[in-house]
Amino acid sequence: MPEADERNRRQYFRIDVYVPLAVRILPERHKGCLGCHTHLRTQRHGMVEALKEVRVNISEGGIQFVWNRPFQPSDYVEVTMRFRDIQDDLVVLCGEVVRTQHVRGNLYSVALKFPCRARAMKRIISMFVMHKEREYRARKIVGNL
Secondary structure, three states, X not given: OOOOXXXXXXXXXXXXXEEEEEEEEOOHHHOOOHHHHOEEEOOOOOHHHHOEEEEEEEEOOEEXXXXXXXXXXXXXXXXXXXXXXXXXXXXXXXXXXXXXXEEEOOEEEEEEEOOOOOHHHHHXXXXXXXXXXXXXXXXXXXXOO
């Protein structure tokens, strides 16, 4: 049996799901201090409306999504998400861009890894992924969205 492609080896269980999402590039000074940007944020008026419903592939270790701008590998990006099925707070994580690929027009597939060691955040993502997996199995959704 041939060996798996390095990009397809996964340490964490991943799932495709739609989530409200906002993305912003972090200034250069934030490189290397991602842990301080990983937190829950209470919803503020206007913030939830700024989130855009986006299909993501997510795990405790990272996220992949299509966005309307390219990022460069090694850019640091703040991702704000709302996992409305399991909590009301916004989840704010920072990740390092590991891959950007042009899809079409002005759309780019962006892959981030979450280098943070914040166990609470990883636990929230894991709970969300497991919740969605159970929901998909209950509705008998198999494969990609």
